[in-house]
Amino acid sequence: MKEYQLILKEKKIVWGETIDIERLIDNKPVDSIRQGENSNMDWNLPAGIYRAKEIVIELDKMLEAMLVQLGDPVNSDPTVLLDSLLANLAISGSLSSLPLKSLELEDHAGIEIRAQAVRIGEQLVSWAREINAEKMTLAEYGSETLSELEFRSRCYGHPLTPEATAQVWGPFGGPRIMQIYNEYLHQFVLLRDALLPFSNWEEVPFEVKEYREFKGLRFLEPSREVFLTQLFKKKLTHKSIIHYAQSVVSSGLKKVGYGFQYRLGTVLPAGLGESARTASRYLLRWHPVQTIQVEDAEGLAAVSFDYEYEDYYSAPRKEAGKGTPADDELLPEYGVDYNEPSIARLLPNASTDRTTLQFSMEMKGSEFAVDLGQLFRGQRFLYRPQRSSYAGSEFIKREYINWHPAEDILSHSGLVTNADGIHFIPTGKNELVLWALLGKLYPENVVLLDKGDQEELEAAYVSGKGFGTQFLVL
Template sequence: MQEYQLTLKDKRIVWGKAIDIESLIGQYPSDSIRQGANEALDWNLPAGIYRAKEVVLELDKMLEAILVQLGEPVNGDPTLLLDSLQANLAISGRLSSLPLGPLALEDKAGAEITAQAQRIGEQLVSWAREMNSEKKGVVKYGTEALEKLEFRSRCYGHSLTPEAVAQVWGPIGGPRIMQIYNEYLHQFVLLRDALLPFANWEEVPFEVEEHAGFKGLRFLEPAREIFLTQLLGKKLTHKSIVQYAQSVVSSGLIKTGYGFQYRLGTVLPAGLGESARTAARYLLKWHPVQTVAAHEAQDPAAVSFDYEYEDYYAAPRNEAGAGKPGNKETLPVSGEHYDEPSIARLLPNADTDRSILRFSLDMEGREFAVDLGQLFRGHRFLYRPYGKDNADAAAAKRDSLSRHLAADILSHSGLVTNTDGIHFIPTGGNELVVWALLGKLYPENVVLLDKGDKQELEAAYVSGKGFGTQFLVL
């Protein structure tokens, strides 16, 4: 069995059984251009496994048909129609289908999704321009067949640029062409919105089945409506992002945890394999790995990953202890350097009926393991010394200061906290140890440092909620 692994600088995270996805992509039983009513041809995505680029290729066939039907001199020049697509996929402007830019969402989840929408929209338009320049549809079907493409697009509300309106509704255009172009725009909007949860959205494979009454990606519309309502209402949570992602990839799951496995891989928060200092906190990442083993000759089971402690507030807690006393003037910022651990493993808990994953590493001759869900929760809740969400300096009054070994913190059961004071934990720059600590510390006033110099420490002392004990991780 070939294990899957992520590389984090000189460290590795290893787990599960790697999946070969490439062999599954592009195996479709039929074509997207097929016989429709009477002598007309219809368009629909055939059943199969897709990634974003494969969908864009199928959508281009509609645009090529529009250009053929518009005839000369428009034939072959998609500029105006693609410019209108770009305006629809932009996050600002009168034609934007998802105007997140003007909303200026400041919550972490909203900010990450806003940046995602812009990135994805720009790349999809770039692919659309590139693919249309190749005219593969004309080569495959011929202009005579594309002339016959005609269907009803049951969607309203996508606005066009004035130039596109003039082209689509011009002397050669009309309702027939408008129906095809409207569907073309709508499918792109559905594709962009479906991929919003995933940091590596270009790689995510998802299954499309031909549903009666649903053309292309329209089967995603109910889940999309719920997700966008939460996003625009500023009530987006990590759980709602995971729930939407499960619908996008047709996992079949009803239960929602912090991540999940489906037939085509595993989806976990995007921070795994990244630096905790810069990683996205709410986005997800798809991995080509079977995390929880299936029985022989069976597809990987759809599994929702549970937190060990569903309510972290009610989780058992232990105090960090006294540590080595210090003060703000003499605090040693250079800590021990952990040459180990260099590898962490994700270990499924097979002893219960709950799907819990452990983040396990060996250090100083001992094995330490934390709940993977709590690790991600700790990452979402952490503070940075110069963050916008830090407390007012006047509110923070913590007098005692102590220094702890990371191994001592990880050796406790439950979550680690303390009654008061500042607790400094050096990691020697080992990212695996940083992540493990985020899964062990009670997620209330944990501040992740970059350098530990005097200026950063002064900012860190007044970071967090402004009350209670504080943990500084370097």
């Protein structure tokens, strides 16, 4: 068994058994262009396992068929059609299929998804240009077969640029070309939207089943509609993103936790393996690893990962204690050099009705473990030093600051809080220690520092909820 490893600033997070995903993404048994029910050639994605670029390769077959059917050398230039595709995948403009730029998205989830939409849309069009320039489709099928492609695209038409409209409906175009182009655009929109939850979206493998009643990625339309409704209503949560991701990869799961395993790997919040200071809070990341060693008749069983404490508010709490009095002018000097731990392990605990994962590491001769779900929850809820006119913590006297060794905090059971005061916990710049603390501290008034200098502390004191116990983590 080869353990899966994530490298985090010379530290490691290891778990499970690595999956050879390339072995699973094999050649499809049939072509996407083939004889339809009538005499014409039809298009559909063959059943199989795909990643984003492989879908784009299959979609190029529709584009190349349109160029062949347009015939005229001027009209067979793909630039106009691809520019119109780019306008559809943009997040602004009258042709946008996802006009997120006009929304005042201030929540972390909405901001991250909006940035994703831009990145993915631009890269998909870039691939489409590169792939079409190679003319692989024309070499594979020939102009005679491509000229016979014809089908009905059953959805509302996507708007086109004036140049694309002139080309599609011009003397060499017509309804037949428009039907193919509409499906081409729609499949790209579905692909872009399906990949929105994943930070490493280019790598994510997902299964496509072929249906008689609709084409390609249209099986995603119901879950996509729910997801986008939540996004536009600014009600997008971590749970709703997980639910959508489970549908995209055809996991078969109905239960929703903070992550999941499916036949082709494991999906967890994207922060794992990255710095907690800069990591995404709501995006997900796919990992080629079998986390839970169980199988069913069809291969790797799908598993939802549960929080140890479904409701953190009702979780057992322990007080950190008074700690050691600290001078705020000397806070950075209270740091500890944590050369260890250098490795953390994810340890599964599977029972008949739920599966949890622990983030486990050895430090100062002791083993410490925190719930992985609570670790991600802590990162989503943390604060960064930022002055706020709404915070009231400026009235807290700074002489009440106390510092605590990280191992003391991690040694408590339940979630750690305190009755009052400001409490400082150094991590020695060890990201594993930092992540573990985020999973142990009650996620209410935790402020993550970068330097601990006076300017940052001034902002930290008035960050967070503005009342109650405050934990400063450096």
